[in-house]
Amino acid sequence: MDLLLIPEREVRVETVVVNSRFIATAAPAFSVEQAKAFIARIKTEFYDATHNVPVYLIGHGASTIAHCSDDGEPPGTAGRPALAVLQGSGLGNVAAVITRYFGGTKLGTGGLVRAYSEAMRAVLTAMPRAVQVPTHTVLLAVPYPLFEQVQGLITAHRGQVLSQDFGIDVTIEARFAVAHLADFQQALAELSNGALQAEIVNTEMTTMPLGAFQHP
Numbered sequence: 001m002d003l004l005l006i007p008e009r010e011v012r013v014e015t016v017v018v019n020s021r022f023i024a025t026a027a028p029a030f031s032v033e034q035a036k037a038f039i040a041r042i043k044t045e046f047y048d049a050t051h052n053v054p055v056y057l058i059g060h061g062a063s064t065i066a067h068c069s070d071d072g073e074p075p076g077t078a079g080r081p082a083l084a085v086l087q088g089s090g091l092g093n094v095a096a097v098i099t100r101y102f103g104g105t106k107l108g109t110g111g112l113v114r115a116y117s118e119a120m121r122a123v124l125t126a127m128p129r130a131v132q133v134p135t136h137t138v139l140l141a142v143p144y145p146l147f148e149q150v151q152g153l154i155t156a157h158r159g160q161v162l163s164q165d166f167g168i169d170v171t172i173e174a175r176f177a178v179a180h181l182a183d184f185q186q187a188l189a190e191l192s193n194g195a196l197q198a199e200i201v202n203t204e205m206t207t208m209p210l211g212a213f214q215h216p
Helices: 032-045 079-087 108-126 144-156 178-191
Strands: 004-007 011-017 020-028 051-060 063-068 094-101 129-142 160-166 170-177 199-209
Touching: 004 020, 011 108, 020 108, 032 051, 032 063, 032 094, 051 079, 063 079, 079 094, 079 108, 094 108, 129 144, 129 178, 144 160, 144 170, 144 178, 170 178, 170 199
Parallel strands: none
Antiparallel strands: 004 129, 011 020, 020 094, 051 063, 051 094, 129 170, 129 199, 160 170
16 A cells, blocks of 8 residues: 655754754645645744745645745745755655745855755654555444453554443444455454454544554
């Protein structure tokens, strides 16, 4: 299954090049509207900066909407190199603003390209990844004698327990990546001699931390 990588959360990294400060802020954005709102927020926060260079990439693979601007820097020296770094990262659904406070020394066109590229690389290096995967939410009524074993099966098949209701049986609400549910259902049937099966109640795209999704 192909993993659709996205930022797990908003991240900010500052670099300094010949006394100019470059503050790169990047965050998840799932639509052009979200990206524009994020960019507007960062520009308001750094209203006194010399430049606020916006970049965003919505979608993945061939289905992407890309945008960048030089925000007053010489054409092609800021937004485009930053976007090129972003496009090479494998991430999608991400927006970024690279804020510059001019330090008094001009960097030249080559220096600007390197500075904005490096600022983007720095924030991407610091950014934890998450994945977007299709998931099933399931409900399952488990007899108490099997409760701990079923919990172990959920963990072993990379499921997430969303809720537990302790009544006559334990009703468990859990979420699985679509690709993992069939193996869980098979293991559940083997454990219960065919008596238990999880009922799918919802299917949607879900953001999950990359590390949690890839655990053995």
